[in-house]
Amino acid sequence: MSKLSQSLIGSAVPRKEDDRLLRGDGRFTDDVQLAHQLEMAVGRCPFPRASIGAVDISAAQKLDGVRHILTGPEVRALSEPMTVLRPVPGAPNLPYYALAQEQALHEGEPVVSVVATSRAVAEDALDLIEIDYEPLTHVSDTLGALADDACVLHPDELDTNLLSSSENRAGNPERHMAEAEVVVEGRFQVNRVSAVAMEGRGIVAVWRPAARELLVYASTQVPHLLRQQLSESLRLDEGCIRVIASDVGGGFGMKLAIYPEDVLAALHAMALRRPVKWIEDRLEYFRASNQAREAVHDYCIGAQNDGRITAITNLYTTDLGSWNSSFGSAQLSSVVFTGPYKVADATVVRRVALTNKTPIGAYRGYGQPEVNFAREVLIDRLARRLGIDPLDIREKNMLRPEDLPWTTPSGAIYDSGDYRRTLHMAAEAVDYPAHRSALRRPREDGCLTGIGLSSFVERTGYASARFLAGRGSRFGAHESVTLRANRSGSIDLYTGVSTFGQGNETAFAQICAHVLGVDYEMIHIHAGDTAASPLNTGAFASRTLIAAAGAIQEAAQILHDKTLRIAASALETAPGDLEISGRVVRLRQDTGRSIALTDIFSRAIIGQGIPDDETPGMEATSHFEPTDATFSFGTAAAVVSVNPDHGEFTVERFVMAHDCGIAVNPQLVEGQVRGGLVQSLGAALMEDLLYDSDTGQLLNGNMMDYFVPSAADVPQIDLMHTETPSPVTTFGVRGVGEVGTIPYAAAVTNALCDALIDFGVELSRLPITPESVWRALESARVARDAMGNKSSVGP
Amino acid sequence: MHAADFLRHRLGLTGTHVGCEQGVCGMCTIILDGAAIKSCLLLAVQLDGAAVQTVESLAKYDQLNSLQEAFKRRHALQCGFCTPGFLMLATSLKEDGRKLSRQEIREEVSGVLCRCTGYESIILAVEDYLNDDSDGVTAPLEIEE
Numbered sequence: 033m034s035k036l037s038q039s040l041i042g043s044a045v046p047r048k049e050d051d052r053l054l055r056g057d058g059r060f061t062d063d064v065q066l067a068h069q070l071e072m073a074v075g076r077c078p079f080p081r082a083s084i085g086a087v088d089i090s091a092a093q094k095l096d097g098v099r100h101i102l103t104g105p106e107v108r109a110l111s112e113p114m115t116v117l118r119p120v121p122g123a124p125n126l127p128y129y130a131l132a133q134e135q136a137l138h139e140g141e142p143v144v145s146v147v148a149t150s151r152a153v154a155e156d157a158l159d160l161i162e163i164d165y166e167p168l169t170h171v172s173d174t175l176g177a178l179a180d181d182a183c184v185l186h187p188d189e190l191d192t193n194l195l196s197s198s199e200n201r202a203g204n205p206e207r208h209m210a211e212a213e214v215v216v217e218g219r220f221q222v223n224r225v226s227a228v229a230m231e232g233r234g235i236v237a238v239w240r241p242a243a244r245e246l247l248v249y250a251s252t253q254v255p256h257l258l259r260q261q262l263s264e265s266l267r268l269d270e271g272c273i274r275v276i277a278s279d280v281g282g283g284f285g286m287k288l289a290i291y292p293e294d295v296l297a298a299l300h301a302m303a304l305r306r307p308v309k310w311i312e313d314r315l316e317y318f319r320a321s322n323q324a325r326e327a328v329h330d331y332c333i334g335a336q337n338d339g340r341i342t343a344i345t346n347l348y349t350t351d352l353g354s355w356n357s358s359f360g361s362a363q364l365s366s367v368v369f370t371g372p373y374k375v376a377d378a379t380v381v382r383r384v385a386l387t388n389k390t391p392i393g394a395y396r397g398y399g400q401p402e403v404n405f406a407r408e409v410l411i412d413r414l415a416r417r418l419g420i421d422p423l424d425i426r427e428k429n430m431l432r433p434e435d436l437p438w439t440t441p442s443g444a445i446y447d448s449g450d451y452r453r454t455l456h457m458a459a460e461a462v463d464y465p466a467h468r469s470a471l472r473r474p475r476e477d478g479c480l481t482g483i484g485l486s487s488f489v490e491r492t493g494y495a496s497a498r499f500l501a502g503r504g505s506r507f508g509a510h511e512s513v514t515l516r517a518n519r520s521g522s523i524d525l526y527t528g529v530s531t532f533g534q535g536n537e538t539a540f541a542q543i544c545a546h547v548l549g550v551d552y553e554m555i556h557i558h559a560g561d562t563a564a565s566p567l568n569t570g571a572f573a574s575r576t577l578i579a580a581a582g583a584i585q586e587a588a589q590i591l592h593d594k595t596l597r598i599a600a601s602a603l604e605t606a607p608g609d610l611e612i613s614g615r616v617v618r619l620r621q622d623t624g625r626s627i628a629l630t631d632i633f634s635r636a637i638i639g640q641g642i643p644d645d646e647t648p649g650m651e652a653t654s655h656f657e658p659t660d661a662t663f664s665f666g667t668a669a670a671v672v673s674v675n676p677d678h679g680e681f682t683v684e685r686f687v688m689a690h691d692c693g694i695a696v697n698p699q700l701v702e703g704q705v706r707g708g709l710v711q712s713l714g715a716a717l718m719e720d721l722l723y724d725s726d727t728g729q730l731l732n733g734n735m736m737d738y739f740v741p742s743a744a745d746v747p748q749i750d751l752m753h754t755e756t757p758s759p760v761t762t763f764g765v766r767g768v769g770e771v772g773t774i775p776y777a778a779a780v781t782n783a784l785c786d787a788l789i790d791f792g793v794e795l796s797r798l799p800i801t802p803e804s805v806w807r808a809l810e811s812a813r814v815a816r817d818a819m820g821n822k823s824s825v826g827p
Numbered sequence: 828m829h830a831a832d833f834l835r836h837r838l839g840l841t842g843t844h845v846g847c848e849q850g851v852c853g854m855c856t857i858i859l860d861g862a863a864i865k866s867c868l869l870l871a872v873q874l875d876g877a878a879v880q881t882v883e884s885l886a887k888y889d890q891l892n893s894l895q896e897a898f899k900r901r902h903a904l905q906c907g908f909c910t911p912g913f914l915m916l917a918t919s920l921k922e923d924g925r926k927l928s929r930q931e932i933r934e935e936v937s938g939v940l941c942r943c944t945g946y947e948s949i950i951l952a953v954e955d956y957l958n959d960d961s962d963g964v965t966a967p968l969e970i971e972e
Contacts, residue, residue, distance in 0.1 A: 046899055053907025054895040056842015056882035060908065063841040230846050230854060230908040230942050281844070281908030282942050314847040533906030533943045699902045706945030707905065735851035735940075742937035743946040772945075 040546040041763060044699035048537040048557055052279075059278035061234035061251045062311045069236070070099055072297055072310040073154035075144040075161060076319065077136035080172060080388035080728030081185075084132055085164030087144060092160040097153035100300050101161075102145045107131040110299055115264045117257060117289050118360030120384055121504040123196035124189040126356045130265070130295035135168070137185055137354035138390050139729055140319025142292045147300045147308055170388035170728045174328055174351040177387045185354060185386045195352060195384040200366050202441035203377030205334075208343035212334025216414045220406035221797040224326035224351065224721040225714070227395050228740050229532075231281020232312035233321055235294050237301035246273045246298060253283040254570030256528045257507055259562045261290035261358065266298055277560035280532035284711070285394030286322050287532070288572050289358035293320070318733030322393030323721060326351040327365070329406035333414055339425040341414075344370055344378040344441075346403065349385050350392070357393035363503075364399035364491055367444050371407050372451040372489050372665055373429040378441035388728055394572060397773035400490060401712055405798065408486040408778030412785060413794065421468065422485055422782065423459055426667075427452055430487070444491060446663045449691055449756045455487055457689035457752050458667040467671070472790065479673035481684070482787025486779035490664040492574035492767020496657055510657040511579035512566040515544065515587045517650035519637055521615050521629040522554045523591070525584070528568035529576055530560030533707075534769060535700035536576055542696055543581055543763075547588035548595075549612035550629065566653050574664075574767025577696065581762040582656030590652035598632050601643045660760040664767060666690030668775035672783040676791060679806030682747070683713075683780055689752040693766030698753075701768050705751055708772020714741040716777035720799050792816065831855040833871035834881060842882035842911050846940070853939030856912040857881050863919035863938075880918065882911035894918060894956040903952035905943030912939040917953045929954055 052058050077084075089101045113127030132143050144161055148154035169183040176182060177193040185193055209215060236249040246268060252258045255275040263270040280287065293310050301308040312320065327350040334343035346369045352361045361384055369380040415422040430451045431438050438446045459465075467483045474480055494500055494509040514526040525544055529536050541555035558564055569579070596607035599617035603610070603625065611620050618626035632650075635641040639648030668688040674681035688709065695701045718739040722731040732738050757764025781795050784805060792812045797804065829848070834840045834857070846854035848867045855866040858880035859873075885892045891899065894917055904910040916939055920927065927935065932953050933946075941949060 044902075047902070049907065050899045050904060051891065053904055053910055054882075054891060054898055054914070055886050056840070056911050058842075058907050060841075060844070062835070062845070065836065065839075228942055230852060230906070230940065231844070232846075279908075280906065282906045284942070314849070314852075531906075535905065703902050703905055703944060703948065706947055707943045708945075710945035711942065734849060735847040736849055740852075740940050740942065742940055743933045743950060744937035746933075746946050749945070749947065 040542045041696055060281050064236045064249045066307040069307040070147045071151040072147045072308050074142045075158040077141045077143050079167045080139050081168045081170035082165040083135050088162040092157040095157045097149040098157045100147040100304050104131045104133050111265050114290050114358050115261055116356045118505045120196045128355050130292035138388050145296045172387050172723045172728045174385050177385045193386040197383045199381045200442035201379035205343045205345055205377045205379045208377040209334040212342050213337045215334045217332040218410050220329040222325050222327045222402045223798045225324050225719045227284040227286035229282030232317045234311040235297045236309045237297040238307045239302040244272045248275045251280050252277050253287045255560050255562050256567055265295045274563040277530035280530050283532040284396045288394050322357045323390045324395030327402045331406040331410050339420045339428050341375050341429045344375050346380040349383040352384050352386050353389045353391035355391045357391035359394050361392055362399035365403035367442050367491050368400050368489055369403045372487050374431045397770045401773045404488050404774045405777045409781050412782045426487055447758050447760050449665050451665050454689035455667040458669040458687050461687040462669045462671055479675050480787040481673045482783040484670045484779045484782025486775035487667040488774040490771045491661055492664055493578035493661045495661045507569050510655050511583050512568045512655040513583045513587050514566050514653040515591055517633040519634045524556050526558045526565045528565040529571045539696045543584045544588050547585050548592050551614050574769040577765050578658050578761050583654045585762055586654035587652040595632050598642050599627050602627050662758040662761050662766045664692045664771050668779040670779040670783040674787045679802040686747055687750045691754040691756050692768040693758045694764040704768045705772040710741055710746055712773040712776035717799050828871045830866040830869035830871050830874050840881050840883055853912040856915045858915055858919050863916045882914055893959050897952040897955040901948045901952035903948040909941045
């Protein structure tokens with residue numbers, strides 16, 4: 033390998049993806065336009081729960097341009113309920129059809145679908161369809177759904193709205209909690225948010241009956257898993273289905289697995305023998321695409337007076353919505369609930385509740401931001417109670433490098449890293465000691481300033497297929513790749529991982545070029561086509577590179593070795609004397625003697641001029657499964673200013689020190705972290721899907737009323753890295769896709785509580801807004817007044 | 828029919844994207860008679876007789892222009908769905924000719940949303956481009972705070 037190619041790992045090379053995207057030449061789903069294409073529109077239940085009576089489509093059928101209409105009974109006859117990739121272990125699957133049957137259980141659930149010559153005609157037809165809805169009692173509150181008198185969503189499968197309850201525990205948390213010198217507890221409410229990928233979902237389905245081929249263009253993170261689920265729902269052999277995800281306009285977990293519209297478009301296409309396109313509009317998106325996060329965490333910490341944490345209990349209820357989404361609900365809170373701290377006696381209980389809202393699915397972080405908010409905010413309360421600095425209490429309890437590998441109370445294994453180093457780096461970057469020693473008084477603008485810390489770990493990747501099997505997952509832990517050499521000397525890399533912004537094409541090419549020793553420019557990436565890639569898992573759970581690096585390395589090594597063998601016979605030398613450098617194979621000791629890769633690859637492809645014992649071809653496929661998950665980690669620090677009269681606040685600085693292992697491309701890493709941070713800024717401070725408590729209807733399901741952060745909303749963010757190679761992955765990489773989403777909310781909340789420490793303000797509900805800060809100030813004022821202690825605190 | 832659908836589905840210029848159809852997300856930003864505008868809020872007929880620039884107009888043959896190069900250098904795009912909107916907005920800022928501070932750029936580009944990048948790299952790329960007076964020639968790489 034040449035020095036140049038070796039330096040490819042860790043290099044910020046230009047992205048493979050950029051040129052087409054910068055020129056408007058990406059191919060997103062709505063860019064696919066096929067001859068004789070028709071368009072689909074979906075009629076959706078306007079109520080949170082309703083029984084569906086007669087559906088009269090007669091007027092719609094007569095509308096000019098309408099080609100086909102599907103209703104619930106037809107869908108039931110033609111297809112199977114959608115399967116769940118990651119069902120809740122021990123709980124019923126709650127399978128559902130692509131169109132509602134007797135009842136619809138959330139606003140936006142598909143009830144009828146129309147295909148017409150245009151979307152406009154299809155939507156006009158929907159207006160002509162008369163559906164007898166009978167609105168039914170509903171429940172939208174997470175904990176309210178578990179009350180004794182709550183209406184039960186799935187009475188045939190369940191007696192209550194509790195889908196499942198599961199515990200992870202170690203040691204004796206009850207005894208240690210009872211013996212603790214101080215106990216703090218709190219209830220933390222995490223808001224329901226939405227990924228809001230800038231491209232919504234979409235699909236184009238094409239059926240060629242005589243060829244028995246269903247071709248699907250879809251905006252998905254998991255082409256091969258979508259193919260599997262389409263096969264299961266449509267009763268089609270997998271070999272009849274080809275899924276292509278060319279460019280995907282953001283995923284974030286929301287585009288994981290099958291949705292009703294995928295089944296519907298395929299059923300229409302199969303009935304009509306014409307291409308059918310469905311592009312989700314933004315109003316549909318807010319009601320029909322999986323939502324995220326909503327949970328209530330009851331978190332309790334027991335400690336000694338010196339600040340040492342001795343016990344943790346965490347009971348949380350995660351709101352699933354009305355059905356099991358086709359991927360499954362967030363589970364990772366249970367894995368990382370103790371965070372980066374050395375606590376041996378701890379228990380976490382996860383309850384999954386059903387409500388009449390859009391299903392909750394995977395979203396960047398998948399449980400980790402939620403529990404991090406609860407734990408890190410409560411640790412600051414513990415620090416305040418004990419009069420210990422929040423930095424000191426974290427340092428005292430943090431796992432040290434010599435403690436690792438560490439098996440957490442939930443059974444996960446933290447592999448390696450210096451957690452305290454990131455804590456110190458973050459504190460230093462915001463000049464923590466200076467802030468601590470400064471006098472607590474308002475600035476000239478009337479604002480108080482505060483500083484907050486938030487430490488975290490991120491579980492990245494999956495331990496193994498065996499690990500996943502134990503949790504009921506219907507997908508593997510591996511990635512796969514096929515490499516194929518061309519006569520021109522270039523290499524085709526085929527992967528089932530679709531491209532939705534993560535930079536996979538670039539990172540894959542870097543690794544491939546690095547191992548082979550060829551130029552980065554000579555790698556062509558072909559991504560996201562199930563007909564042109566080996567079966568794989570897909571891009572989610574910060575897992576892609578952890579698994580794919582191993583597959584690319586193995587396949588590239590096979591090509592590398594075969595190339596050297598053929599070159600050795602041509603140059604009449606031994607393979608060990610040779611190296612690939614750029615576009616030639618040359619002698620290490622006599623670099624002027626070389627043979628072009630075009631020559632070697634041409635020989636191999638036609639099987640001429642190769643050693644007698646070589647088979648023709650220059651192609652390799654590899655599957656790689658990591659042995660373990662690996663944990664990224666870090667600490668964030670926020671500086672805020674807040675007006676104690678009306679609660680208006682500004683995040684003035686935000687820093688984060690983190691470790692994502694060896695960075696294959698530092699620019700991609702930085703992009704992932706920054707993007708995640710700003711998404712979590714939105715979830716922490718701006719975004720909140722609001723359901724009316726009486727009508728159960730979504731109040732702010734459009735871009736005007738749901739506040740996605742814009743450039744003007746983002747404060748200065750400074751990132752720092754440490755780079756601890758993971759001992760359990762190829763090249764020592766760790767996942768990085770979700771790390772940014774985890775620490776933001778707690779860091780800002782802790783900074784606000786620090787700024788308002790003299791007012792006794794506590795914040796426990798996301799999002800944190802000026803109004804919620806003002807309300808907290810008011811309730812703290814009321815509490816102080818009630819205690820008749822007006823003189824000691826406050827202005 | 829709104830202008831974005833017309834550009835995309837009648838003219839085949841699919842570089843202009845559609846994200847919300849209510850003028851919030853900015854995916855569909857084009858330049859109409861020199862001014863950046865959200866084409867989902869325009870009727871197709873309003874393009875009649877106007878000078879329209881879309882993302883497809885920026886590169887010359889295989890050569891990215893200096894704005895596109897700046898985006899590439901700064902890693903100012905990930906999934907690329909919002910990118911045409913930012914590129915057209917930045918192009919209109921350049922044509923406007925005003926000198927903008929980084930904070931002003933931050934405010935100016937807030938009419939287009941991005942869910943991937945966290946914006947910092949976009950702001951730096953636009954700043955590079957606005958400060959590059961060489962008109963089409965790529966500015967040398969400068970790393971700055």
